[in-house]
Amino acid sequence: MIPNSETINVTKKLPRPVNWLGRSGRSYALVPEQIEDFVLEGRDLYVIAEGEKLRWIGTAGDLIQDQVSRARFREAVKVASSVLRLSNAGNDVERMTAVWDIEGGHLVDTPAMVH
Numbered sequence: 001m002i003p004n005s006e007t008i009n010v011t012k013k014l015p016r017p018v019n020w021l022g023r024s025g026r027s028y029a030l031v032p033e034q035i036e037d038f039v040l041e042g043r044d045l046y047v048i049a050e051g052e053k054l055r056w057i058g059t060a061g062d063l064i065q066d067q068v069s070r071a072r073f074r075e076a077v078k079v080a081s082s083v084l085r086l087s088n089a090g091n092d093v094e095r096m097t098a099v100w101d102i103e104g105g106h107l108v109d110t111p112a113m114v115h
Contacts, residue, residue: 018084020047023104030084038083045089045098048076052107055079057099059089 017029030047040046040060048056055076062069086102089095 019108020084020102021105021108022098022101024101026101027108028086028098028102028105030086033083033085035080035083038085043088043090043095045086045095045102047084047086047102048073048080049082049084049107050076050079051081054103057102059095 015032017031020028020030022028033046038046040063043059043061045057045059047054056069056072058066058069058073063073086098089098
């Protein structure tokens with residue numbers, strides 16, 4: 001069972017996912033992270049945004065393997081107003097497809113529906 005936005009974890013309230021509509025029309029339920037203390041983990045995909053403008057998207061591996069991504073990440077963090085996470089973006093092809101789709105998409109005002 002996936003908790004709804006009103007469900008309280010033992011230690012803290014779970015963040016309510018936001019709805020990001022990809023360029024393909026696919027909807028992504030992205031979980032907000034605290035800007036001050038987020039940590040890039042595993043194969044999770046992270047979106048760093050300034051307002052509604054996407055500034056960087058990638059994984060921890062992208063920072064390790066790609067100097068251009070690392071530079072974009074540093075610049076994005078300086079102006080970030082939000083950090084959003086997509087858990088386990090899948091294999092490399094699924095991840096690259098999600099990156100392409102999310103980069104060309106936008107934040108939607110309605111809350112994300114998690115199934």
